[in-house]
Amino acid sequence: MSTLNQVNIIGNLVKEAEVKEGLSGNSIVTFTIATNHVSQGQNGERKEEAEFHNCVAFGKIGEIVTKYGKKGQKVYVLGRIRTRSWDDQSTGTKRYRTEIVVEKFTMLSKKENDNSDYSDLF
Numbered sequence: 001m002s003t004l005n006q007v008n009i010i011g012n013l014v015k016e017a018e019v020k021e022g023l024s025g026n027s028i029v030t031f032t033i034a035t036n037h038v039s040q041g042q043n044g045e046r047k048e049e050a051e052f053h054n055c056v057a058f059g060k061i062g063e064i065v066t067k068y069g070k071k072g073q074k075v076y077v078l079g080r081i082r083t084r085s086w087d088d089q090s091t092g093t094k095r096y097r098t099e100i101v102v103e104k105f106t107m108l109s110k111k112e113n114d115n116s117d118y119s120d121l122f
Contacts, residue, residue, distance in 0.1 A: 005080045007100055009053055010108065011035035013073050017057075017065045029062035030099075031055050031069060033077060055079070057102040065105055078104035 017031040033053045041047040055077060057065050069075065079100040088095045 007077075007079055007081055009033055009035060009077045009079075009100065010074065011053070011077075013069050013071055013075060014052060015071050017062075017069050019062070019066055026058060027062055029057045029065050031057075031065055033075065053077075054097065054099040055102050056082075056099050057105065061102050061105050065102075068107060073107060074109040076104075076106040076108055077102050 011033040014032040014034050017029050020028045020030070022028045033055060035051050035053065037049045037051060039047050039049075077100060079102045081098060082101050083096055083098045085094055085096050087093070
């Protein structure tokens with residue numbers, strides 16, 4: 001039986017993307033998307049919880065996120081979940097990070113006074 005690892009997120013960029021250089025010289029772009037979950041509390045009051053999703057993009061998608069992605073913009077991300085682990089050099093403990101590896105990135109809104117040409121987005 002086959003498996004499925006796919007996530008679709010619509011949310012807001014929390015801050016500008018960060019670009020780092022990987023071991024092979026390629027750029028690694030990391031960013032965070034915030035989503036909200038609304039539910040009803042025990043007393044019937046509306047309860048809203050924010051969730052923050054770590055994302056990583058490579059290649060053309062990473063370039064687009066870096067060039068056009070601005071804090072507060074609503075975006076759509078399609079990707080897969082990946083959990084990495086490493087040994088923390090300072091404490092010697094094993095650390096974990098779960099993130100979305102981005103396969104598709106789409107801007108859903110522009111910031112005010114933004115005249116960017118999004119024609120190269122995919």
